[in-house]
Amino acid sequence: MFARRRKHFGTPADKATYATLHTASLASPHLREGLTPAAAGKASRHLRDLLGTAAIAICDSSGVLAWDGVGGPYESNHRRDAKDLAAPTLRSGRTAVLGAHDVACGDPQCPIRTAVVTPIVTEERVVAVLVAYSNNTSAALVRATEEVARWVSGQVELAELNKERTRAMEAELRALRAQISPHFIYNALAAIASFVRTDPERARELLLEFADFSRYALRRGGEYTTLADELRNVERYLVLEQARFGDRLKVSLQIAPEVLPVVIPFLVVQPLVENAVRHGLEGTTGVGNITIRARDQINEAEISVEDDGAGSDPEVIRAALSGESGSDSVGLGNVDARLRQVYGDTYGLVVETAVDAGTKVTFRIPKYSSGVHASP
Amino acid sequence: MSPAISLTAIGLVVVATIGIGLFGLRISRTTSDFYVASRAVSPRWNASAISGEYLSAASFLGVAGLVLVNGADMLWFSVGYTVGYLMLLVLVAAPLRRSGAYTLPDFAETRFESPVVRRICAGLVVGIGTLYLLPQLHGAGLAVQTVTGAPPQVGAMIVAVIVVINVAAGGMRSITFVQAFQYWLKLTALATPIFVILLAWHQPVGVLDSLHGAAAEWAEPLSRAGGRDHPLYATYSLLLALCFGTMGLPHVLVRFYTNPDGRAARRTTVVVLALLGLFYLFPPMYAVLGRTFAPDLVGAGGDTVVLELPGRVFPGTTGDLLGALVAAGAFAAFLSTSSGLTVAIAGVIDQDLLRSRLHRWTGGDYVAVNSFRIAALIAMIVPYLAFTVTGALSLADTVGLAFALAASTFCPLLVLGIWWRRMSTTGAAAGLVVGGIAASAAALVNVAGAPEGGWPRALVGQPAAWTMPLAFLTVIVVSKLTPHRIPAGTARSMVRLHTPEAVDVDRGLPSR
Amino acid sequence: MQSLIQSQLRLTLVVIGSVVLVLGSIPLLFWLVPPTRTLSVLGLPLPWVVLGILVYPVMYVAARIYVRNAERIEAEFTEFVGRQ
Numbered sequence: 001m002f003a004r005r006r007k008h009f010g011t012p013a014d015k016a017t018y019a020t021l022h023t024a025s026l027a028s029p030h031l032r033e034g035l036t037p038a039a040a041g042k043a044s045r046h047l048r049d050l051l052g053t054a055a056i057a058i059c060d061s062s063g064v065l066a067w068d069g070v071g072g073p074y075e076s077n078h079r080r081d082a083k084d085l086a087a088p089t090l091r092s093g094r095t096a097v098l099g100a101h102d103v104a105c106g107d108p109q110c111p112i113r114t115a116v117v118t119p120i121v122t123e124e125r126v127v128a129v130l131v132a133y134s135n136n137t138s139a140a141l142v143r144a145t146e147e148v149a150r151w152v153s154g155q156v157e158l159a160e161l162n163k164e165r166t167r168a169m170e171a172e173l174r175a176l177r178a179q180i181s182p183h184f185i186y187n188a189l190a191a192i193a194s195f196v197r198t199d200p201e202r203a204r205e206l207l208l209e210f211a212d213f214s215r216y217a218l219r220r221g222g223e224y225t226t227l228a229d230e231l232r233n234v235e236r237y238l239v240l241e242q243a244r245f246g247d248r249l250k251v252s253l254q255i256a257p258e259v260l261p262v263v264i265p266f267l268v269v270q271p272l273v274e275n276a277v278r279h280g281l282e283g284t285t286g287v288g289n290i291t292i293r294a295r296d297q298i299n300e301a302e303i304s305v306e307d308d309g310a311g312s313d314p315e316v317i318r319a320a321l322s323g324e325s326g327s328d329s330v331g332l333g334n335v336d337a338r339l340r341q342v343y344g345d346t347y348g349l350v351v352e353t354a355v356d357a358g359t360k361v362t363f364r365i366p367k368y369s370s371g372v373h374a375s376p
Numbered sequence: 377m378s379p380a381i382s383l384t385a386i387g388l389v390v391v392a393t394i395g396i397g398l399f400g401l402r403i404s405r406t407t408s409d410f411y412v413a414s415r416a417v418s419p420r421w422n423a424s425a426i427s428g429e430y431l432s433a434a435s436f437l438g439v440a441g442l443v444l445v446n447g448a449d450m451l452w453f454s455v456g457y458t459v460g461y462l463m464l465l466v467l468v469a470a471p472l473r474r475s476g477a478y479t480l481p482d483f484a485e486t487r488f489e490s491p492v493v494r495r496i497c498a499g500l501v502v503g504i505g506t507l508y509l510l511p512q513l514h515g516a517g518l519a520v521q522t523v524t525g526a527p528p529q530v531g532a533m534i535v536a537v538i539v540v541i542n543v544a545a546g547g548m549r550s551i552t553f554v555q556a557f558q559y560w561l562k563l564t565a566l567a568t569p570i571f572v573i574l575l576a577w578h579q580p581v582g583v584l585d586s587l588h589g590a591a592a593e594w595a596e597p598l599s600r601a602g603g604r605d606h607p608l609y610a611t612y613s614l615l616l617a618l619c620f621g622t623m624g625l626p627h628v629l630v631r632f633y634t635n636p637d638g639r640a641a642r643r644t645t646v647v648v649l650a651l652l653g654l655f656y657l658f659p660p661m662y663a664v665l666g667r668t669f670a671p672d673l674v675g676a677g678g679d680t681v682v683l684e685l686p687g688r689v690f691p692g693t694t695g696d697l698l699g700a701l702v703a704a705g706a707f708a709a710f711l712s713t714s715s716g717l718t719v720a721i722a723g724v725i726d727q728d729l730l731r732s733r734l735h736r737w738t739g740g741d742y743v744a745v746n747s748f749r750i751a752a753l754i755a756m757i758v759p760y761l762a763f764t765v766t767g768a769l770s771l772a773d774t775v776g777l778a779f780a781l782a783a784s785t786f787c788p789l790l791v792l793g794i795w796w797r798r799m800s801t802t803g804a805a806a807g808l809v810v811g812g813i814a815a816s817a818a819a820l821v822n823v824a825g826a827p828e829g830g831w832p833r834a835l836v837g838q839p840a841a842w843t844m845p846l847a848f849l850t851v852i853v854v855s856k857l858t859p860h861r862i863p864a865g866t867a868r869s870m871v872r873l874h875t876p877e878a879v880d881v882d883r884g885l886p887s888r
Numbered sequence: 889m890q891s892l893i894q895s896q897l898r899l900t901l902v903v904i905g906s907v908v909l910v911l912g913s914i915p916l917l918f919w920l921v922p923p924t925r926t927l928s929v930l931g932l933p934l935p936w937v938v939l940g941i942l943v944y945p946v947m948y949v950a951a952r953i954y955v956r957n958a959e960r961i962e963a964e965f966t967e968f969v970g971r972q
Contacts, residue, residue: 228416228636257417258552258634263476298723298748299478367478367633370485373872448925451939455911462907462947466900466954611915642958646951653944660940795897874893876962879969 023049024151031155032162035120035128040066043152050148053134053141054111058120059086060128069133070111077105078112078133086129089117093126095146097137111135116142118149122157181331184237184274191244206243209236217267223342224372227294227301227365228260230269234292237270241277245288248281254293259301263372264365265338271331272305272349272361279359280309297364304362311357321349332361339363342372382523385700386707389561393554393711394542416636417552423647425552426631428559430457430648431655432508432713433515434775436562436706439656441678443663452611453776454656456618458649460779464623465645470638471794471873472623478633479724480626480786487793488801489863496808498728500785501626502755503816505721507778508625509714509759510766514774515679516710517763522683523703532763535707539714540756543722544749552634558712559651565705566658569686569698573665576690606834609841614776617840621779624786626720627713637877665689682706718755726751766823776838777819784811784843788851796855797870800862803855811847815839892965896958903954910946914938 027046033039040058044066048056055069055078064082067075085103089096096117104113114137120128130149134141188210195203213236216229242249273292280288291306320333336349343366353359417425435457442450477483481497484490513532520531622628635641659682666673666681669688673681683706686698726748734747788807792799818839835842855862863869918925918935927934 226636257415260416261633261636298719299727368476368482368486370489373476448933448935448939451936455939455943458944458947459907459911462951462954463904465951466903470958608915608919612912615911639959639962642955646948646955649944649948649951653948656944657941660936664936795893795900870893874896876966878962878966 020050028155031152032159034159034163035060035065035156037065040128041068044068047130047148047152051132051141051144053132055133057082057086057131057133058128059083059090059131061090065128074105074107074110074112077107077110078103081105082131085115085117085131089119089129090126093119093121095119095142097142099137103133116145118145120149120153120156122153122160127156181271181274184240187244188240191240195243202243206240209239212236213240217270223266224263225266226260227262227264227269227303230264230267231255231260231292231294233267234270234273237273238277245277245281248285248287249277250287250289252289252291254291254295256294256296256301258296259294259303259367262301262365262367263369264301264303265342268335268339268363269303269305271335275331275361276305276307276309276359279312280307283310299368300364300366302362302364304360306358306360308358311353311355311359313355314351314353317351317353317359321351335363339365343369379524381696381700382703385704386519386523389704389707390538390711393558393708394538416640417634419635419640419644419647421552421556422631422634422640422644423651424556424559425634426555426628426644426648427651427655428555428557428562428712429627429631429716430625430652430713431559431562431709432775433512433706433709435655435659436566436709437515437518437679437682438511438775440659440662440666440682441673441680443660444666444681445674445678449607449611451660452615453618454659456615456779457622458652458656459615459619460622461645461648461652463619464628465642465649468623468790468794469632469641469645472629472790473632473635473641474638474873474875474877475869476872478630479720479727480624480629480789481724481728483629483793484789484804487863487869488804489865490801490805493801493805493808495728496805496812497786497789498724500781500808500812501724502721502758503812504624504778504782504785505626505717505755506759506762507781507819508775509717509721509756510762511774511778512710512714512717513759513763515706518679519683519703519706519710522680523699529764532760535710535714536756536760538711539718540752543715543718543752552631555631555712555716558708559655561708562705562712563651563655565701565708566655566682568701569689570658570661570665572694572698573686573689606831609834610838613834613838613841616844617776617780617783617838619783620787620791620844621781621783621840623790624782625778626724627716630716630720630723639876714756718752721755722748722751725754730754773822773837777815777822780838780840780843781812781815781819783840784815784847787844788847792848792851794873797866798855798859798862799851799866800855800858800860802858802861803851803853806854807847807851810850811843814843814846818843892961895961899954899957899961903950907947907950911943 023046027043027050030039030043030046035058044056044058045068047058048068053069055067055075057067057079058065059082064079067079067082069075081103085096085098098115098117100113103115104110112133113135114133116132116134116137118130118132119126120130130145130152132141132145132148188206192203192206192210195206213233216233216236238249238251269292273290276290277288280290289308291304293302293304293306295302317332321336322333332349332351340348347364347366350362351359352362435454439450439453442453472483475483475486477486480501481494484497485494488494513535514528516535517528517531520526520534521528524530632641632644635644662682662685663678666678666685670681670684673684683699683702686702687695689695690698730751731747734750785808788811789804792807793804818836821836924934929937
């Protein structure tokens with residue numbers, strides 16, 4: 001009976017474990033943000049609680065990220081020296097135990113006489129060190145400091161992972177944003193609406209095209225498709241644009257059938273065509289010619305979209321590609337970023353343009369790239 | 377034989393080939409019709425193109441010559457060239473297409489996730505391609521020599537230069553339509569003289585005298601007419617090399633990429649079988665007629681029988697015209713196969729060996745197209761140099777060695793890679809190395825001067841019967857010994873290779 | 889999945905087996921039964937008829953049979969997976 005009750009509340013050892021876990025749990029959310037000075041500062045208080053030392057510091061190669069413990073003149077003295085103490089461990093990745101000779105500041109009142117310097121390692125790289133100051137170093141303290149540093153390393157690694165995931169989500173978001181432009185939806189629906197009374201049969205056909213286009217653009221899963229499928233979608237898009245522009249929109253195609261099975265990131269051609277339609281036709285009353293080419297270049301396919309419209313200032317395009325401006329060339333920057341992300345920096349968009357000279361956008365796709373496969 | 381007419385015909389072939397490639401298609405392809413533009417290459421067109429690229433000098437000239445000299449055993453050459461596609465069909469066609477690989481090194485990378493295996497494959501592609509280009513140059517030299525009397529180096533040089541310029545000038549040679557045209561040109565060139573001869577004789581049986589009677593020993597299989605020892609072994613070994621080497625030829629896989637899916641890849645292969653069967657009906661006829669009309673060629677190696685036969689049967693204008701047609705067909709054979717091979721080899725040299733180095737040497741200041749051009753030049757210079765050094769080997773024999781090398785390296789890699797899930801990366805590498813060394817050692821001994829006779833000569837002359845099982849065995853044993861080196865993505869690869877495209881499954885989307 | 893690969897592999901092996909049996913036995917036949925080397929069929933020696941003409945249609949038919957069966961296996965698999 002008695003024994004059971006004791007078990008219920010826990011042994012002293014259990015209680016210590018719970019306290020430790022609780023303290024650790026307080027520190028972890030801060031560390032999950034990564035090793036920024038702010039996060040390190042907030043976490044360091046809990047880390048010192050875990051170790052029970054006079055003071056701790058977290059240093060990276062740039063200096064002291066965080067300090068917790070004794071304050072006043074002691075802090076400023078030891079803070080100044082911390083970078084030098086940390087340097088050997090930052091380099092070697094080995095725990096260093098430093099005695100009074102290296103650490104003590106000369107003030108007999110100072111509680112800091114020794115230090116344990118342990119590395120914080122992520123992906124086999126020393127990113128920072130944890131320094132535990134006390135007046136006396138024991139083997140237990142060294143062990144505890146090492147364990148805490150290892151735990152911090154784990155948390156920082158998780159933080160890196162979180163960042164990766166955020167980056168992936170951003171990429172996905174970019175892809176989503178490329179899928180469909182509100183500008184186009186509005187114009188397409190307006191064009192369809194204009195046929196509803198005069199030519200209901202055509203309006204119906206256009207609506208079906210629009211439905212197919214949306215289904216392709218909003219499909220779930222799979223980042224890649226074949227050039228043949230992408231071109232089929234470009235066709236749907238152009239049918240809808242032709243409803244709006246009529247005979248003013250002229251399209252010619254030069255497609256080498258050999259490259260139709262090439263796997264490409266989903267929705268990379270359509271935004272370029274949309275861009276060409278906008279540059280070639282909007283704002284003028286004349287005829288706009290758009291040429292879509294796909295050539296077989298042995299190991300690669302070369303795809304280009306050209307219009308004979310107003311062209312633009314190369315500087316504006318440069319800004320659009322680097323993602324700076326929210327101008328009307330949003331599609332370009334998006335496609336460029338996705339191509340580079342998948343195939344590397346040598347596979348971005350090449351834009352040839354000048355004012356009043358039309359625009360030609362070209363890109364290359366390797367026929368085979370490891371890890372790139374079409375999904376049905 | 378009239379050099380002027382033949383040279384004109386050859387010139388026409390060259391101009392037509394380059395012309396169609398550079399200008400014709402660019403104009404005809406412009407359309408505003410999406411339905412037309414986004415239609416994939418149909419199995420029929422693609423099959424014509426594969427056959428056009430595949431039927432090389434060895435098929436056009438070599439087979440007839442071999443049969444003429446060595447008799448019925450050599451019929452196995454054309455049988456083997458054809459059965460190779462049946463093996464390719466049942467073992468690798470659809471899965472290979474579904475792998476998404478464009479070159480053989482691509483397949484190695486996607487299946488074994490190893491840059492080392494990829495690099496070995498790249499080296500082997502260059503090796504097999506060189507061994508296969510060698511007889512093309514040899515054939516071109518022979519053709520020009522027969523027509524004009526110029527030394528063989530001239531014809532080889534002409535083909536080498538045309539191919540390099542054509543390939544480097546934009547690689548237009550990979551166009552399906554051009555290669556498909558080459559098939560029908562070759563078939564017409566080979567078939568027309570035979571039909572004319574048979575029609576002119578009214579009584580075809582008289583033409584077939586060489587197959588019967590006392591002088592017909594050459595027409596019997598296993599007769600040692602060609603002075604070969606162990607004909608049974610040689611026949612089996614040759615058959616093995618041809619049947620299982622085809623799938624490892626660098627220019628074949630590249631064409632399969634053009635198929636939209638695995639199903640189309642299979643259907644294409646079936647059409648290829650029909651087209652090759654049709655073509656191979658004719659070379660033996662040249663041999664039979666050659667025994668009657670040009671028996672002196674038997675002693676001269678026989679490789680020129682196709683070129684000379686029309687002139688022997690019809691002295692005069694008819695013979696000249698038919699001879700010119702055959703010479704044009706032969707040139708089409710050198711051009712199409714050499715171009716296809718050069719494109720395939722140069723692609724691999726460019727991608728796997730040259731581009732990264734060029735990037736490093738020039739600090740990124742290079743143009744990708746230039747890298748390919750240099751690669752095309754290398755791809756042709758190496759076999760040309762080898763040609764000037766060797767030269768004496770018979771056409772179909774050298775091709776046989778190229779097939780043996782392919783059968784001993786890429787065949788185990790592909791077959792086991794596609795069907796055996798316990799194949800390890802180390803096993804793949806070991807098989808490639810062992811098979812490659814064994815088969816190329818045999819090839820080198822042949823080039824340097826084969827052993828005098830008996831078993832050594834048979835084993836070295838037709839190595840596939842021992843090198844191919846050796847390679848398979850190496851892969852299996854080493855894979856069993858290194859189970860921890862089985863690629864982590866094997867299960868995913870298997871799903872991708874074997875699942876029909878219509879099924880919506882997780883096909884293992886990118887890990888990036 | 890495993891069953892798909894296995895039935896495809898079985899089909900492949902059956903085709904290869906038949907080809908090896910048919911083609912492989914031809915040289916053996918000539919080797920063991922010498923009269924077949926000179927036997928005349930339709931005015932042509934048997935080896936020439938078999939190796940020069942007959943093999944090609946036979947290969948083509950074998951390929952057609954293979955493709956039909958391989959596509960049937962895939963269609964069954966697709967239907968099975970689709971139903972799940």
